[in-house]
Amino acid sequence: xxxxxxxxxxxxxxxxxxxxxxxxxxxxxxxxxxxxxxxxxxxxxxxxxxxxxxxxxxxxxxxxxxxxxxxxxxxxxxxxxxxxxxxxxxxxxxxxxxxxxxxxxxxxxxxxxxxxxxxxxxxxxxxxxxxxxxxxxxxxxxxxxxxxxxxxxxxxxxxxxxxxxxxxxxxxxxxxxxxxxxxxxxxxxxxxxxxxxxxxxxxxxxxxxxxxxxxxxxxxxxxxxxxxxxxxxxxxxxxxxxxxxxxxxxxxxxxxxxxxxxxxxxxxxxxxxxxxxxxxxxxxxxxxxxxxxxxxxxxxxxxxxxxx
Numbered sequence: 001x002x003x004x005x006x007x008x009x010x011x012x013x014x015x016x017x018x019x020x021x022x023x024x025x026x027x028x029x030x031x032x033x034x035x036x037x038x039x040x041x042x043x044x045x046x047x048x049x050x051x052x053x054x055x056x057x058x059x060x061x062x063x064x065x066x067x068x069x070x071x072x073x074x075x076x077x078x079x080x081x082x083x084x085x086x087x088x089x090x091x092x093x094x095x096x097x098x099x100x101x102x103x104x105x106x107x108x109x110x111x112x113x114x115x116x117x118x119x120x121x122x123x124x125x126x127x128x129x130x131x132x133x134x135x136x137x138x139x140x141x142x143x144x145x146x147x148x149x150x151x152x153x154x155x156x157x158x159x160x161x162x163x164x165x166x167x168x169x170x171x172x173x174x175x176x177x178x179x180x181x182x183x184x185x186x187x188x189x190x191x192x193x194x195x196x197x198x199x200x201x202x203x204x205x206x207x208x209x210x211x212x213x214x215x216x217x218x219x220x221x222x223x224x225x226x227x228x229x230x231x232x233x234x235x236x237x238x239x240x241x242x243x244x245x246x247x248x249x250x251x252x253x254x255x256x257x258x259x260x261x262x263x264x265x266x267x268x269x270x271x272x273x274x275x276x277x278x279x280x281x282x283x284x285x286x287x288x289x290x291x292x293x294x295x296x297x298x299x300x301x302x303x304x305x306x307x308x
Contacts, residue, residue, distance in 0.1 A: 047060055
């Protein structure tokens with residue numbers, strides 16, 4: 001019984017399908033199917049019931065699962081011990097929303113790769129709800145979230161930093177001349193927004209709606225960079241994490257309005273499965289993430305105001 005066939009079996013179980021397993025392992029789907037078929041032929045029993053597009057473990061699959069998990073655990077422990085002198089290896093699959101992938105993670109990944117060049121990092125973008133579901137299913141080793149603090153009975157979720165938000169405008173906008181901006185001030189303004197489903201967009205809209213402000217038109221964008229460029233060009237205002245606009249505000253390309261974001265802040269969090277075995281590569285990545293989080297919290301104590 002080949003260990004690689006058992007490991008493929010485990011990935012199919014974790015991801016819930018042959019296609020998703022192939023994507024995670026960077027295999028052709030036919031290779032995953034062939035390995036499972038080889039394992040089934042050796043055992044003499046099917047491991048999965050295939051019903052339409054869904055799969056379910058058979059009785060034989062259920063009995064094999066704990067043994068395959070133990071074999072994988074021992075394999076990884078042995079690999080870690082053998083690599084202890086030459087560096088940690090393996091692959092980490094990480095998910096993050098665009099704002100964190102662009103403005104929080106580059107320095108983390110840079111430091112990690114300097115220390116552990118043998119680890120391959122796969123970074124996948126996506127909305128927070130999707131990333132959390134992927135970490136829960138085992139498709140991701142680790143998910144970064146940017147949303148109100150979250151609890152999940154299957155997941156370990158750590159809050160790294162509570163992010164400040166920024167309401168931004170072009171520097172020559174009338175609201176950028178000074179003074180507190182409230183919801184009523186935004187009546188009639190064009191708001192440039194991230195896609196529907198974004199947590200901080202929802203919080204901002206809820207605040208405006210409570211005061212009877214329903215922005216129309218609201219322009220929806222797929223990219224933070226596109227939003228910032230369009231605000232700078234005078235197309236409207238936007239509500240974004242401060243970390244994503246700090247440089248442009250410091251350079252004077254954007255103005256940060258005097259807006260109270262207290263009830264709209266979200267937190268950068270990291271989530272990983274509570275029962276999934278954590279490899280040495282993952283544990284070291286978490287350690288470096290926490291190091292950076294301490295720096296973020298120290299550096300981000302800048303008073304809010306019209307400009308950075």
